[in-house]
Amino acid sequence: xxxxxxxxxxxxxxxxxxxxxxxxxxxxxxxxxxxxxxxxxxxxxxxxxxxxxxxxxxxxxxxxxxxxxxxxxxxxxxxxxxxxxxxxxxxxxxxxxxxxxxxxxxxxxxxxxxxxxxxxxxxxxxxxxxxxxxxxxxxxxxxxxxxxxxxxxxxxxxxxxxxxxxxxxxxxxxxxxxxxxxxxxxxxxxxxxxxxxxxxxxxxxxxxxxxxxxxxxxxxxxxxxxxxxxxxxxxxxxxxxxxxxxxxxxxxxxxxxxxxxxxxxxxxxxxxxxxxxxxxxxxxxxxxxxxxxxxxxxxxxxxxxxxxxxxxxxxxxxxxxxxxxxxxxxxxxxxxxxxxxxxxxxxxxxxxxxxxxxxxxxxxxxxxxxxxxxxxxxxxxxxxxxxxxxxxxxxxxxxxxxxxxxxxxxxxxxxxxxxxxxxxxxxxxxxxxxxxxxxxxxxxxxxxxxxxxxxxxxxxxxxxxxxxxxxxxxxxxxxxxxxxxxxxxxxxxxxxxxxxxxxxxxxxxxxxxxxxxxxxxxxxxxxxxxxxxxxxxxxxxxxxxxxxxxxxxxxxxxxxxxxxxxxxxxxxxxxxxxxxxxxxxxxxxxxxxxxxxxxxxxxxxxxxxxxxxxxxxxxxxxxxxxxx
Amino acid sequence: xxxxxxxxxxxxxxxxxxxxxxxxxxxxxxxxxxxxxxxxxxxxxxxxxxxxxxxxxxxxxxxxxxxxxxxxxxxxxxxxxxxxxxxxxxxxxxxxxxxxxxxxxxxxxxxxxxxxxxxxxxxxxxxxxxxxxxxxxxxxxxxxxxxxxxxxxxxxxxxxxxxxxxxxxx
Amino acid sequence: xxxxxxxxxxxxxxxxxxxxxxxxxxxxxxxxxxxxxxxxxxxxxxxxxxxxxxxxxxxxxxxxxxxxxxxxxxxxxxxxxxxxxxxxxxxxxxxxxxxxxxxxxx
Numbered sequence: 001x002x003x004x005x006x007x008x009x010x011x012x013x014x015x016x017x018x019x020x021x022x023x024x025x026x027x028x029x030x031x032x033x034x035x036x037x038x039x040x041x042x043x044x045x046x047x048x049x050x051x052x053x054x055x056x057x058x059x060x061x062x063x064x065x066x067x068x069x070x071x072x073x074x075x076x077x078x079x080x081x082x083x084x085x086x087x088x089x090x091x092x093x094x095x096x097x098x099x100x101x102x103x104x105x106x107x108x109x110x111x112x113x114x115x116x117x118x119x120x121x122x123x124x125x126x127x128x129x130x131x132x133x134x135x136x137x138x139x140x141x142x143x144x145x146x147x148x149x150x151x152x153x154x155x156x157x158x159x160x161x162x163x164x165x166x167x168x169x170x171x172x173x174x175x176x177x178x179x180x181x182x183x184x185x186x187x188x189x190x191x192x193x194x195x196x197x198x199x200x201x202x203x204x205x206x207x208x209x210x211x212x213x214x215x216x217x218x219x220x221x222x223x224x225x226x227x228x229x230x231x232x233x234x235x236x237x238x239x240x241x242x243x244x245x246x247x248x249x250x251x252x253x254x255x256x257x258x259x260x261x262x263x264x265x266x267x268x269x270x271x272x273x274x275x276x277x278x279x280x281x282x283x284x285x286x287x288x289x290x291x292x293x294x295x296x297x298x299x300x301x302x303x304x305x306x307x308x309x310x311x312x313x314x315x316x317x318x319x320x321x322x323x324x325x326x327x328x329x330x331x332x333x334x335x336x337x338x339x340x341x342x343x344x345x346x347x348x349x350x351x352x353x354x355x356x357x358x359x360x361x362x363x364x365x366x367x368x369x370x371x372x373x374x375x376x377x378x379x380x381x382x383x384x385x386x387x388x389x390x391x392x393x394x395x396x397x398x399x400x401x402x403x404x405x406x407x408x409x410x411x412x413x414x415x416x417x418x419x420x421x422x423x424x425x426x427x428x429x430x431x432x433x434x435x436x437x438x439x440x441x442x443x444x445x446x447x448x449x450x451x452x453x454x455x456x457x458x459x460x461x462x463x464x465x466x467x468x469x470x471x472x473x474x475x476x477x478x479x480x481x482x483x484x485x486x487x488x489x490x491x492x493x494x495x496x497x498x499x500x501x502x503x504x505x506x507x508x509x510x511x512x513x514x515x516x517x518x519x520x521x522x523x524x525x526x527x528x529x530x531x532x533x534x535x536x537x538x539x540x541x542x543x544x545x546x547x548x549x550x551x552x553x554x555x556x557x558x559x560x561x562x563x564x565x566x567x568x569x570x571x572x573x574x575x576x577x578x579x580x581x582x583x584x585x586x587x588x589x590x591x592x593x594x595x596x597x598x599x600x601x602x603x604x605x606x607x608x609x610x611x612x613x614x615x616x617x618x619x620x621x622x623x624x625x626x627x628x
Numbered sequence: 629x630x631x632x633x634x635x636x637x638x639x640x641x642x643x644x645x646x647x648x649x650x651x652x653x654x655x656x657x658x659x660x661x662x663x664x665x666x667x668x669x670x671x672x673x674x675x676x677x678x679x680x681x682x683x684x685x686x687x688x689x690x691x692x693x694x695x696x697x698x699x700x701x702x703x704x705x706x707x708x709x710x711x712x713x714x715x716x717x718x719x720x721x722x723x724x725x726x727x728x729x730x731x732x733x734x735x736x737x738x739x740x741x742x743x744x745x746x747x748x749x750x751x752x753x754x755x756x757x758x759x760x761x762x763x764x765x766x767x768x769x770x771x772x773x774x775x776x777x778x779x780x781x782x783x784x785x786x787x788x789x790x791x792x793x794x795x796x797x798x
Numbered sequence: 799x800x801x802x803x804x805x806x807x808x809x810x811x812x813x814x815x816x817x818x819x820x821x822x823x824x825x826x827x828x829x830x831x832x833x834x835x836x837x838x839x840x841x842x843x844x845x846x847x848x849x850x851x852x853x854x855x856x857x858x859x860x861x862x863x864x865x866x867x868x869x870x871x872x873x874x875x876x877x878x879x880x881x882x883x884x885x886x887x888x889x890x891x892x893x894x895x896x897x898x899x900x901x902x903x904x
Contacts, residue, residue, distance in 0.1 A: 604903030606896045607719050610826055614726040618733045625737045632805040640814050647818055647841050651825035656833050663837050670844050677802065677855050682863050686847075689870050694840065694877045701881045702833060705888050723827035731820040738812050748801040748808070749858065756860050764860050765867070776871045783875035790882035793889075 002050075003063050006080050009046035009090070010129050012039045016122035024115025033105035036118030040101050040125050044094035051087050058489050060084065062135060062199070069138075073194050081135035081198060085490045088334070089132045089266055092341050096258045097125050099461040103349055104250040106457035107356060111248075117157060121254070124150035128259050132266060137186050137196040140267065144182065144231065147260045148175040154255065155247040167243040174240040178230015182267075185223035189274075192216055202273045209277065221274055221281040228264030233315050234322055235292045239554055241315055245307040249352030252307060257314050257348050258341035265321050265337055269330045272491055276328065286326025290407075290417040293319030295551070297424035301431075302547045304534050305362050306351045309432050313388070314344060316421055320403050323418055329406040330491050331484050335476045336403060339395040342472050343384040346465035350381035353454040353462065354436060358447050364435040365534055366444075371437040373451040376459045378437050380466035385433050387469040389426035390516040395472030397513070402478070404512055405505060419515055426519025434527040435534070442533065478505070636676060642669040656702045660695060667691045681758045803856055811852035818845035832884055832894045836877070843873050 016039030024032040050061070060083025069076040101121060108114045127150060131143025149172070156168030190196050192213060193204045209217065228234070233241040244256050255261070268275060268285075275282055293316045300312035317340050324333040355362055357374060371378040387396035400422060407415040441448050453459065476483040479501050484494045526532055537548075546552070646666040650659045667690045674683035754760055765773055803811075822845060825838030847866045854862025884894065891898055 602903055604900035606899055607722075607827065607830075611722045611726060614730060614823055614827065618726075618729050621737065622733050626733075626740060630805050632802065636806050636810065640810075643814070644817060644821070647821045650837055650841065651821065651829060651834065656831065659834055659837060663840065666841070667844065670848055673848055674851055676806075677851050679851055679854070679863055682851060682866060685867070685870065689874055690840075690844070694874060697877060697881055698833065698837065701885060704885065705833075705894065720828065723824055726827055727820050727824040730823050731816065734816045734819070735813070738809070738816070742809075748803045748856065750801040753858075755858050756854065756863055761860055761863060765864055769864055769868075772868055776868055779875050780871065783878050787878045787882040790879070790886055 002061050002082075003065075005046050005049060006061075006063050006082065006133070009043050009050075010080070010126065010133060012042040012046075013122040013126040013129065015039060017119050017126060020115045020119035020122060024119060027115065029109060029114045030105070032115035032118050033101070033108075036122050037098060037101035037105065039122055040094055040098040043125065043129065044091075044098050047087060047090040047094050050082050051091060054082075054084060054087055058084075060489065064135070074190065076136055076138050076196055078139060079135035079197075080133045080139075082133065083489060084486055085266075085269060085334075086132050088338075088486070089262075090129060092338055093128050093132065093259050094125065096341055096345050096465070097121075097128075097254060099464055100250050100254045100345065100349070103253075103352070103458055103461045104248075106455050107250055107352060108248065113157075117154075117248070120150055120153045120157070121250070124154065124255065124260075128263075131263055135197060135199075137189065137198075140270075141182065141186065144179065144227075144263060147255070147263065148172060148179070148231070151175070151244070151255050151260055154251040155244045157247055157251065161246075164246040167240075167246040171240040171244045174237050175230050178227045178237055180227075181223045181225070181230065182227025185220045185227060188216055188220035188223065192220070198270060201271070205273050205277060214277070217274065218278045218281055221271075221278045222284065224267065224271065224274075225281060225285055228268055228322075229288070230264075232261045232264030232318050232322070234264075234288055234319060235295065238292065238296070238315050239550070239557065242308050242311040242550070245305070245311050249307070249348060249355060252311070253345045253348035253352065256311065257344040261314065261318055262321075262337050262341070265318075265325060265333055268325050269334060269490070272330050275325070282326045282328060284326070286323050286411070286414060289319045289322025289324075289326055290414045290421075291319070292316070293323065293421040294417050294424075297421040297428070299547055299550050300428045301424060302534070302544050303428075304364050304537075306354065306364050306367075306432060306436065307348070307362060309364075309428055310344070310347055310351060313347075313425060313429065314340075316425060317344070317388070320400065320418060320421065323414060324403045324406055327406050327410045327414075329402070331476075331481075331487050331494060332399070332402040332406055334487065335483055336399040338475070339387065339399040339469070339472045342465055343387040343394075343396055343469040346380055346384040346462060346469055347388070349458070349462055349465065350377050350384065353377045353458050356454055356458070357451055358443060359450070361443060361447065364432065365536075366442050367436045368439045368443075369437070369441040370451065374437075374453045376453055377462065380459075380462040381437075382433060383466040384469050385429045387472075388429055389520060390422060390512055391520075392513055393473070395469050398473035398476060398478070401509055401512055402476070405508055408504075408508055419512065422512065423515040423519045426516040427523050430520045430523035431527055434523060438528060439531065632676070636673075639669050639672045639676070642666075643673070657699070660698050660702060663698075664691050664695050667695070679756050681756075681761055801855065801858075803852075808852060808856055811849065815845045815849040815852070818842075818848070830895050830897055832887075832896050835896065836880060836884070840873065840877070843869065 016036050019027075019035055020032050027035070054060070060081060062079060062081050064077045064079040066078050067075070068078045101118070104117065104121065108117050111117065124147060127143045127146025129143070131140050131147060134140045134143065152168045152172040155171055156165045158164055186196065189201065193201055195201060195204070205217075226237075230237045241256055241261070245252055247255075275285075296312045296315035296319060300309050300316065303309045303312060317336070321333045321336050321340070324330075324336065353374065354367065354370060354377060357370075357377075358367065361367065383394070387394035390397045390400045404415060404418055404422070407418050441451075475481075488494050549555075643666055646662045646669065650662040650666065653659050653662065668687065671683045671686045671691075674680075674686060819842055822838045822840075822842030825841065826835050829835055829838070847869055850862045850866050850869070854860065854866075887899070888894055
């Protein structure tokens with residue numbers, strides 16, 4: 001019974017993909033969209049079924065479909081593991097996924113390839129479910145690669161534009177670099193423990209570990225972290241995420257805010273027993289996360305494209321999550337993942353609504369004053385911005401505060417960095433809000449004439465997500481956390497952890513809130529009171545220019561990696577290849593020459609042939625009779 | 629020197645001389661005549677070796693049929709005393725070289741095998757008269773006998789086909 | 799009665815046959831006229847036939863003569879066909895010299 005429902009959960013989106021790929025064109029736009037959405041809703045219902053049953057079965061459900069690899073003592077089976085962590089992930093992946101599918105029915109309505117879009121979205125959900133639901137690292141890897149592929153397909157969805165194709169390629173290639181790290185980690189783990197199954201690895205690592213094994217495990221953990229960097233856009237593999245905004249907005253909301261980029265965090269949380277054994281790697285993770293958060297926040301301060309601001313905001317928030325992971329507070333990272341999914345998806349969908357209303361305009365310098373024309377969008381985005389800035393009682397406040405608390409208790413400099421990043425987050429989010437919705441409209445008169453609120457299929461998901469962003473914090477209140485209690489089978493340390501609220505905690509909370517309000521206040525002062533509008537691209541100077549050009553990281557990568565590789569390829573093509581082909585052709589030429597000379601023996605003269613007959617006869621006869 | 633040996637030497641001399649003259653005469657018709665005489669001398673050798681049937685058959689087939697064919701063909705092609713094209717020196721040299729070579733090889737083989745050749749025995753029975761030959765031919769060698777007849781048939785057909793005049797191109 | 803070879807000796811026959819064969823080879827390589835070449839081939843065949851009969855007497859076995867029988871049949875067939883080909887060549891090329899038959903070259 002459980003197996004069947006699990007199979008329905010996994011295969012419903014795949015079925016949707018197949019239907020849309022083969023019959024989508026003939027089904028028409030609305031029907032293909034509805035089928036796509038329904039398949040994800042079916043998965044969500046199946047997940048809800050499992051969620052309702054998990055309390056009675058805390059050890060989770062393990063389903064083994066078939067034996068996959070069996071080599072001497074290395075066995076991998078293709079199995080599902082439905083425990084608290086995977087069900088939690090599945091809930092918000094399928095839940096937010098269905099909301100975004102609903103949104104896309106209206107958003108992509110004018111596109112002629114809408115069925116293809118839904119096919120790819122369904123395929124993505126299928127692979128994401130596979131990633132989350134797998135019982136061993138290999139099934140996770142299948143999903144890992146699959147979501148990378150779907151990300152490529154969806155970023156380059158409007159494939160007629162070469163820049164979008166380049167962005168898609170960039171995303172895929174950077175993901176692949178991270179995947180190499182993931183593979184190395186999987187190989188090391190498989191070699192050390194002869195298994196890739198989570199449960200078996202957990203029991204294997206709870207025993208005594210020798211020094212050599214410790215170094216290998218650290219190496220494996222570091223390699224896995226590199227994989228997570230690639231997928232979750234941490235330094236140095238983050239530059240693909242802002243460029244990935246070339247895809248349609250639902251894609252940005254689903255993949256690059258709520259689901260795919262959280263895969264790295266999922267993997268690390270899954271393997272928490274591994275990372276707990278290697279404090280060195282954990283320190284690296286924490287530092288990388290904090291630095292990423294700060295750097296991305298600084299870049300986001302001056303961006304003018306509404307989606308790019310949100311992209312850098314995503315990178316920054318992911319940095320905060322990795323900071324939490326690096327400090328060993330996995331449950332805090334999971335909490336932030338969930339709340340971030342809610343408000344970031346809401347923000348992206350809202351920005352999509354704005355872009356849709358302005359017929360493709362994405363530059364905030366040409367927006368303004370939209371709050372009258374688009375009230376629902378404004379309200380939902382305001383709620384989401386309040387959440388991300390850490391204003392009390394919204395969900396973001398609780399989750400971000402937990403991260404800052406954990407950072408303070410472990411490492412004060414990291415806490416400072418995280419707090420500065422949070423202040424900047426508040427600033428640039430409200431900069432976005434003020435530039436987009438307040439003051440006067442700065443676009444063309446034509447656009448102004450056509451301004452109107454988006455249709456209900458777009459606003460309903462926005463409203464649902466805004467509500468979730470508001471009340472989402474309730475799942476983990478300080479001192480009484482349902483989430484921590486829920487995750488005890490996955491993270492056994494939570495059972496004994498104390499979470500008392502003392503004076504330090506309250507003071508830290510107050511500092512965080514004040515910081516957020518300061519950020520909002522600075523944005524208000526600059527963009528409302530002083531009524532500044534960001535300058536045109538050509539007029540940006542000084543440090544702002546460096547920030548605006550993203551610290552020239554892309555150019556640096558180009559110079560360090562791309563140009564030498566291109567040079568190397570040209571060298572191989574011009575020198576090595578010509579040499580090799582000359583060598584190979586040379587063999588042919590030599591044979592040709594030899595045969596050309598050899599041809600001259602057969603000159604057609606019968607006398608010569610007869611003479612050779614006789615000689616041959618003599619030779620054979622003398623060999624047979626004389627040489628014995 | 630017994631009589632038989634003298635007869636053998638005479639016959640051998642005739643054979644070698646006529647064979648030699650066959651090759652070296654300018655006129656093809658003279659070559660053909662010399663060859664006929666050569667065949668007759670070989671028939672004499674066969675008679676010396678007491679194989680009468682073979683001798684007669686040899687004369688009939690070779691001198692009587694094959695050489696007549698040769699003579700007719702020569703006359704058909706109107707080959708009279710003709711000038712041979714100047715042979716390059718290398719071919720003459722090659723011919724002499726091969727002659728010596730093959731002579732040497734074969735005699736060397738014989739000398740090498742001399743110890744194997746033993747006493748000359750005689751069974752006293754008749755082993756090669758027509759009666760015995762006929763029995764052997766039609767008992768053990770029945771199949772080759774029949775095949776030989778097919779071979780001759782095929783040769784005849786082939787010859788007729790090959791000698792047809794080609795149809796003129798239109 | 800005695801074997802006739804007692805009087806002559808088998809080695810004489812072998813020498814005769816060998817020299818006859820070599821004359822035939824020489825003739826094939828030396829002359830340029832196709833008819834003479836053919837005749838030289840006949841000389842070679844005859845040399846071999848002679849040797850067979852001599853050895854048939856040596857072994858007191860009739861099988862040698864049977865082989866000669868078949869050899870003669872084959873020689874007859876070969877001459878017939880060979881001369882037919884020669885006639886065709888004469889018709890096409892106008893002369894019999896084997897120097898002209900050079901078209902089978904590499």
